[in-house]
Amino acid sequence: MTELNNSINELKNVAQFIAHKLEEMILTGELAPGQHLIQTDIATQFGVSRLPVRDALKILEKRELAVTQPRRGVIVRPLNLQEVSDLYELRRLLESHAFTRSVRNLTEQDIADVEAILQRQESFSMGQFIQILDLDEQFHIKLCSRCENEEIKSSLVKIWSRIRVLRSLERDWDDWNKNSVKSHRGILAAIRAQDYKKARQLLEEGIDRAENKITASVKAVIALSAQSDLTKSAHN
Amino acid sequence: MTELNNSINELKNVAQFIAHKLEEMILTGELAPGQHLIQTDIATQFGVSRLPVRDALKILEKRELAVTQPRRGVIVRPLNLQEVSDLYELRRLLESHAFTRSVRNLTEQDIADVEAILQRQESFSMGQFIQILDLDEQFHIKLCSRCENEEIKSSLVKIWSRIRVLRSLERDWDDWNKNSVKSHRGILAAIRAQDYKKARQLLEEGIDRAENKITASVKAVIALSAQSDLTKSAHN
DNA sequence: ATGACGGTAAATGGATACAGATATACGGGC
DNA sequence: GCCCGTATATCTGTATCCATTTACCGTCAT
Structure with missing residues (x-):
């Protein structure tokens, strides 16, 4: 939580912080292509509510690192x-x-x-x-x-x-x-x-x-x- | 509201419906470049809560029809x-x-x-x-x-x-x-x-x-x- | 053993209410 | 006339709740 508060000043808000972290996790392979990104899990993992997580997932989607399947959730963009x-x-x-x-x-x-x-x-x-x-x-x-x-x-x-x-x-x-x-x-x-x-x-x-x-x-x-x-x- | 329920089947969710409507309003000039898109106003206007409106604004931002100014809100992309x-x-x-x-x-x-x-x-x-x-x-x-x-x-x-x-x-x-x-x-x-x-x-x-x-x-x-x-x- | 069926659990989409942070604007004091 | 503090408008985030959809799993029949 202290790390979160420190890094949060560099970025503009919690959503961007989480999006950044998730991108890192994708790069390190911690999150595999095709893997589900479950809002509630990520929220508890970062100790925040679901709302900024939703925002973060939308940021990833905007950057085309993730794909939204309506009513089914968000996955890491599959390889192709x-x-x-x-x-x-x-x-x-x-x-x-x-x-x-x-x-x-x-x-x-x-x-x-x-x-x-x-x-x-x-x-x-x-x-x-x-x-x-x-x-x-x-x-x-x-x-x-x-x-x-x-x-x-x-x-x-x-x-x-x-x-x-x-x-x-x-x-x-x-x-x-x-x-x-x-x-x-x-x-x-x-x-x-x-x-x-x-x-x-x-x-x-x-x-x-x-x-x-x-x-x-x-x-x-x-x-x-x-x-x-x-x-x-x-x-x- | 009936129109909303009819059209909502063609689109996937409320956010996309609102995004679509807002885009139309931009095209018709009803929303001018530079104009503020205020979450609460749009929410009451469409008779929904703020959440799908936030999503809709993010969709517009993704399509670069709107610009987010952190902590200040979203505006229709200004002319340039x-x-x-x-x-x-x-x-x-x-x-x-x-x-x-x-x-x-x-x-x-x-x-x-x-x-x-x-x-x-x-x-x-x-x-x-x-x-x-x-x-x-x-x-x-x-x-x-x-x-x-x-x-x-x-x-x-x-x-x-x-x-x-x-x-x-x-x-x-x-x-x-x-x-x-x-x-x-x-x-x-x-x-x-x-x-x-x-x-x-x-x-x-x-x-x-x-x-x-x-x-x-x-x-x-x-x-x-x-x-x-x-x-x-x-x-x- | 395998496929179809059905029920339950999980996850998203959405609503509501409230607390906090921040930038702009306004107005008063120097 | 300029500076600074306060007020307001607005976004950002939390906490909870509900509805709907999808996924999973076990059972049953073939």
């Missing part, structure tokens, strides 16, 4: 291979466009910020995978920050919140982070050399690689859960 | 010239992409459906401007329906719900609808001729014309409201 490719096609389209618009407007300070993000990314290792996710996201968002289109930027932020969930399924974080850093270094170098065409190409290649990796992870997890469903029904 | 161009840049990017992906997959039935939409559009006139908006939207959505990307399609639907609000500010509906039909006829003809490149070009030109028209309308309304603000403060 089609969704991965659809989401990545959308991301490629938007980010590539935004990057092109933004890259010429990046200031010295922006470049320095990106460099700082990249250096922090280099210093992290496996254990802190949520931070790794955040830094990767920050890198890409920062590069698009000067695209001068708030709609596209907010669309990208929404897409990233979903990509984070998919990425959290990744196993080999060390390898993943190494490749990410390498790709980011290349992009940053191309930007510094003002070779924007090459930068964009590297960016798109990175997005494609990420899609392939995530597709593999999601496939593996779906296969695994299908298998456990089989064993479960075999036990019955 | 920048937003028009940002939204249209996003629409152009997504719709153009989706159209290209979709157009080759359109079936005979799809084309027939589009033709039917277009014919209905031709038969309407000024009075029924909400229907005109719907038909215009249906035309564009249908053309993109076979893009095989649910994410892009749902993004486009969201964009359209906002564009509808902006378009509702238009004055000269008769002129507007005539131009729209003409543009749509050209696109459909190009599709039938399998000249997809031309179809796409016509589509993009239509989007640009729409942006210009809406920009003018929004400018006019903003100027008008600024003027009335002046007279109001002069009276104080």
Whole structure:
């Protein structure tokens, strides 16, 4: 409860605090895709009434991390291979466009910020995978920050919140982070050399690689859960 | 109350019913941009408690038709010239992409459906401007329906719900609808001729014309409201 | 053993009343 | 004329209750 009161000042209200916590629990796998999010349980778990929990679930739904089934409740958004490719096609389209618009407007300070993000990314290792996710996201968002289109930027932020969930399924974080850093270094170098065409190409290649990796992870997890469903029904 | 009970079966719950009604009121101008949406007032107005109203406001917020100001309430999304161009840049990017992906997959039935939409559009006139908006939207959505990307399609639907609000500010509906039909006829003809490149070009030109028209309308309304603000403060 | 049926429990959707927090506005004092 | 405190309007959250729907589970018949 003290932790709640402390953190509540950073966020605006209880609902946002709970939504944030639930998102963390989704990222850590504590809440699995498809799992029911039961209002009363969450309410007692956090020691609040059901109302802010309902609000929190609506926040998750707005961010498309959860799905509401009317009169049946809310579940964590289930995994879906089609969704991965659809989401990545959308991301490629938007980010590539935004990057092109933004890259010429990046200031010295922006470049320095990106460099700082990249250096922090280099210093992290496996254990802190949520931070790794955040830094990767920050890198890409920062590069698009000067695209001068708030709609596209907010669309990208929404897409990233979903990509984070998919990425959290990744196993080999060390390898993943190494490749990410390498790709980011290349992009940053191309930007510094003002070779924007090459930068964009590297960016798109990175997005494609990420899609392939995530597709593999999601496939593996779906296969695994299908298998456990089989064993479960075999036990019955 | 009887109307409520009748319509409630079509929608899933009271909140969605109220959200739908509020959206209509925004489109008809009954609720003006920037206007406060006060929970208790709306609750008494519809004869329900505050809870479903809160839910309804969150639905509007999710669709970006309303903006929540923490601890101050919810307002109808204010008009903003920048937003028009940002939204249209996003629409152009997504719709153009989706159209290209979709157009080759359109079936005979799809084309027939589009033709039917277009014919209905031709038969309407000024009075029924909400229907005109719907038909215009249906035309564009249908053309993109076979893009095989649910994410892009749902993004486009969201964009359209906002564009509808902006378009509702238009004055000269008769002129507007005539131009729209003409543009749509050209696109459909190009599709039938399998000249997809031309179809796409016509589509993009239509989007640009729409942006210009809406920009003018929004400018006019903003100027008008600024003027009335002046007279109001002069009276104080 | 398996499928259909029915009853009970659980969960959501909604209503009501009340307590608290907070931003704006108003008005009085300096 | 400006600053500051109070008042008001409004949202935010708690606590309880009820209705309706859905899910679960055990029984029964095939």
